[in-house]
Amino acid sequence: MKDIYTRTKTTVSLINYHFVFCPRYRRKIFDVPGVEERFKELIVEKCDELGISVLAMECHRDHAHLFLSAKPDQSPAFIMQKLKGYTGRILRAEFPKFSRMPSMWTRSYFVSTAGNVSSQTIRKYVETQKTRY
Numbered sequence: 485m486k487d488i489y490t491r492t493k494t495t496v497s498l499i500n501y502h503f504v505f506c507p508r509y510r511r512k513i514f515d516v517p518g519v520e521e522r523f524k525e526l527i528v529e530k531c532d533e534l535g536i537s538v539l540a541m542e543c544h545r546d547h548a549h550l551f552l553s554a555k556p557d558q559s560p561a562f563i564m565q566k567l568k569g570y571t572g573r574i575l576r577a578e579f580p581k582f583s584r585m586p587s588m589w590t591r592s593y594f595v596s597t598a599g600n601v602s603s604q605t606i607r608k609y610v611e612t613q614k615t616r617y
């Protein structure tokens with residue numbers, strides 16, 4: 485079984501983020517042939533560079549869903565800045581249809597945290613700490 489925790493010299497963590505974001509004016513960019521595949525390649529490329537694990541990724545006509553596992557020193561804002569900047573710049577360069585867009589993505593996004601255990605499990609663990617020793 486693969487270890488689900490991210491380990492560094494000083495931390496052990498499990499931080500999963502669910503992101504949803506849209507192109508400017510909700511344009512249907514993923515309907516353009518080749519865009520979805522290239523977008524997914526770019527996301528994997530940049531996440532590997534940043535040390536982020538891609539748990540799941542899916543694109544709809546006018547928005548993208550990402551489920552990522554990040555390190556504790558990477559905020560959601562930092563992750564979105566890097567991913568949107570990188571993918572937007574390259575997609576606009578590679579697809580002439582998007583070259584005139586001043587920016588590919590809106591400034592907004594949805595983010596939600598998702599761990600591996602429920603709140604009830606954590607509460608029970610914390611409540612039983614005094615009785616363990």
